[in-house]
Structures are given as C-alpha cells and as structure tokens.
Amino acid sequence: MPYSEEERAFIEWYPRGYGVGFKVTRRLFETQTKYQRLELYETEGFGKLLVLDGTVQLVEVGEESYHEVLVHPVMLAHPNPRRVLVIGGGDGGTLREVLKHKTVEKAIMVEIDEGVVEASYLYLDVAKDLLDRLIKGEEERAKLIIGDGVEYLKNTEERFDVIIVDSTDPVGPAKLLFSEEFYRTAYEKLNEKGLYITQAGSVYLFTNELLDAYKAMKKVFDKVYYFSFPVIGYASPWSFLVGVKGDIDFTRVDVSRAPEKLYYYDPERHETLFQMPKYVRELLEKE
Template sequence: MTGWMRETLHRDHAQALRVERLLYDSETDHQRLQVFENATFGRVLTLDGVVQTTEADNFIYHEMLTHVPILAHGAARRVLIVGGGDGGMAREVLKHPGVARLTMVEIDAGVVAFSKEYLPMLSAGAFDDPRLELVIADGAEFMRADGPDYDVIIIDSTDPVGPGDVLFTDSFYGHAKRRLAEGGILVTQNGVPFLQPDELIGTMGAFRALFADPACYLATIPTYAGGPMAFGWGSDGDARATPLDVLEGRFAESGIATDYYTPEVHKAAFALPGYVRRLLA
C-alpha cells in the first residue's frame, strides 16, 4: 500500500499523510491498528484511521503530559498512566529518578505488543524498566476499584469515540480524583480546542466541580492539526504556581534532556489565548 492516508476525525476538516510503506494493518478486539512510514514524520501509528502518534513529533505530546505535572509536583514517587500503550509516556515518566513506581493501565494488549515490534523507538526500553507495572485492563474499571494513591495521574486517552469515550466522563474524573494522594495532580489530553471545543468544555466543567485548581495548558503538535492541543490540569494543591526558578532547579537536578519542554515553556503553556479562555468561562 502506498498513496495517502486521509484522516477525517473532524466534520469540516481533514488531513492527509503520504504513505511511503505500510508496515502493519490489523484489527484487534477493540480497534484497527495501522503503522506506516512517512518521509517527514517517520513511522506513524493510527487507530481506526486517526493519527495517534508519530516517530518524529511524539516528543512534544509526551514531554508536556509528563514533565509539567511531575516537575510542578516536585516529589512524585508514584505515577499512573491510563492508556499509553505505545510506551512513549512511560519513556518520559521513567526519566525522572525520583519516580519509584509507574503503573500503566492499557485496555488493549495488542497495542503494547505491536508497539514493541513496530515502534520500539517510542518506548525506548521503558517496558523493561523494573519500576514499570503494566496492567492490561479497562482504565475506567481500574480507576473505580480500590487501590493505592498516586502523586500524578496521566490520562493518555484516544479521542472520545469507541473505547476511549468513557475516559472523558464526570464519573471517571471523580474516581481519578479519589485515587490522587494529597497534593496530587491529574492531567488529561483534551484535543484541539479550535476543532474539538466540547472535549475541553466537558473536562473543565468536571474539573471545576472536583478540584480547587482546575486549569488547562497548551502545546502545538504538528500531526494534531487545527491549532494547539489542550491538556487538562486538576489539583487541590498549589503546584501550578511553582515559581520559574524552582522549576529550573528541579529540571536541572533531574538531568533530563528534552526537545520541547523547558521550565519557561512550562510556565508559558498556561497562558491561554482568548478563544480558549472563553471556552472555559
């Protein structure tokens, strides 16, 4: 297969990526997985025809959903990822030497298996780290159950269609808050607000009811077309107000090398343009 992959996630907008070579195409119990090569973006993963991540630009998404909450928290020992079967989020979390335990809950074992084979550069050895506990289960059911508390919870969900839909509900967020330790932080992916405003509006409505500090921040990721992507932030602590000099000290001490995240970008990401502010009003 060569030609073009056309993504039609949005009603009035589509994007196309050239398919240089199709590497994988298979239907699992939950979704259709495809991996193909593109000259600009490298290997591209799609689920049901929607781009999930690429070899070239995944670092932006993964760095901003991990380093922002972990460095803002400052003492995160236990981290939970819901989703993230490609391993990219785990890769970034495990760069933090202070993280003693990372639990990753992925609904589809097939995503993990084929990511190890076809997208090994995304996990970069994260699945072999002894600090990682991989749980194959429904994320919503896992969150409802009793279990340990977490300092940071990262919801690395697909868009709210199919099996990812339940991860955008008020009840799911309520259960997630119950699993946060004191001072804990919940972060979520909430789509591109210009084209998917309802995702952010719904999550922020729930966060305002649940958290003392509900907020969102932004990052621009080329293959998530339509403007910057929004990430939800929920906490009852004051970690979002961590001063720049403190973030700089924590970042330097971590020894982590990044391609997008910097402490300055961290602070600036919470400065929202007017149209996003109006969605939150």
C-alpha cells in the same frame, strides 16, 4: 478511507473538512484488535505512523512534542512525585518520560489494548527497550497491566501523586475517561497533594469537548488549569487539562529537577503553555 493507495497518503479528517496528512511510502501492518482498528505506516519524512480507528496517535519523528508536554509539567509542578499512574499510553512514550524523573519510586501503566503494546514493541522506535523490560517484568520501577483503566482505578487500593491519562479522544473505549464519575474516582485515588492530567483535543476543532471536560473537572478538583501546545501530527494547538488536589500551584515548576535533554517542553518558559486563543479562554472562563 483515510489511506489512499493511489495518492500514497494518510489523512485524518477532522470536523468541518479539516485534515492532517502524511505522505506514506508503505503500509506496514494492520489488524482489528479486540477494541479498535490498528494501522501502521512508514511515512516519507516522519518515521512510522500509528493510527487507531482512523485517528493519528503518533509519528516517531516529533512524538516528544506530545509526550514531554503530557508528562513533565505535572511532574515538575508536584513537589515530590514518587508514585505515578499512566492510563493508556500503550506505545510506552509517556512512561518513558515519567521514568526520567529520579523521584519516581513506582509507576504503573494500565493499557486496555494489548495489541497496541505488541505493535508498538514490534514496529515503533519510541520506547522499545522499556516495553521489552515491561513485558518481561524486568523494569524495577514500573509495571505494565493489561486492563481497563477505569476499572483498575475504581478497584485499586493504591494511591498516587500524579495520574496521567494518555488516551484516545472521548469515543469508544476512552469515553468514560472523560466523565465526571471517572474524575471523582481519580481525585479519590490521588494523595493529599496530587495532580491529574489529560489531553483534551484540538483547541479549534474539539472546543466543545474541551469545554465539557473542563466543566466536569471543575466540579471535582480543587483547581483546574488548561493549556495548549503544538503537537506534530495533530490538529494543533492541542489542549490539555490539569486537575489539582491540595495546594499545588501548577503555574510554577521546579526547573532544577528537569531532565537534561528535552526537545519541545521548556521548563524555563513554563508560562508559555498557558497561551490560549482569546475566544476559547473566554468560553472556558464562563464555565
């Protein structure tokens, strides 16, 4: 088991015996939702820890190192992101960052597992107020839909400027979110100029998964960018993939539209995102 009562620690084990662990003071909650096993812990120095099927989703102290990088680079690269879709992201952190952009008129979050939303609302200090408004239907610019993101995107008549996939790794309910078929659906549901972003796993330990996703996206999008960032709680550096529809240059962002207070992503140093280990970059460029 990743959690050791004797050692008071939670360790997520990655391939080849690599682990990321936290000292834990107590287990707060655990349940089997309709889709996955959900656990919540109080850590010694990083606030609460959310775990799904044995994998770390976030810790409260430092969660912005993931959410800011998933959201703001694409929002600032798009010339006018008015309509945004978030698939996954039941903790609310991604949508919280999206709504920091004044251009956004409508944002939709589609989360398959209602249990993640409920646990995040009850236990996490990530986006509690936002989740409260969403659950009550009182958030004017955003809407929460409990449902399958793949099916939603396939059937919706909506069109989006930015699509953000905040999912678990490509296994179980999230596997279809990394398929060429899903990428084609996403491309169709983007406006004439649009951006799609997804996390793509550990650069060093999920390299094959990164390559597979990159290869599939290149078959669909007009241009695909890759970048990495150190995320607290993950086997960093963590990789991200951006698909472009139209003539958007993702290497350039509008710094003037950046939210006032960011902790990790620095729009004025946007170019630093694109650093990638030489051997990984060479593998990607062969695709």
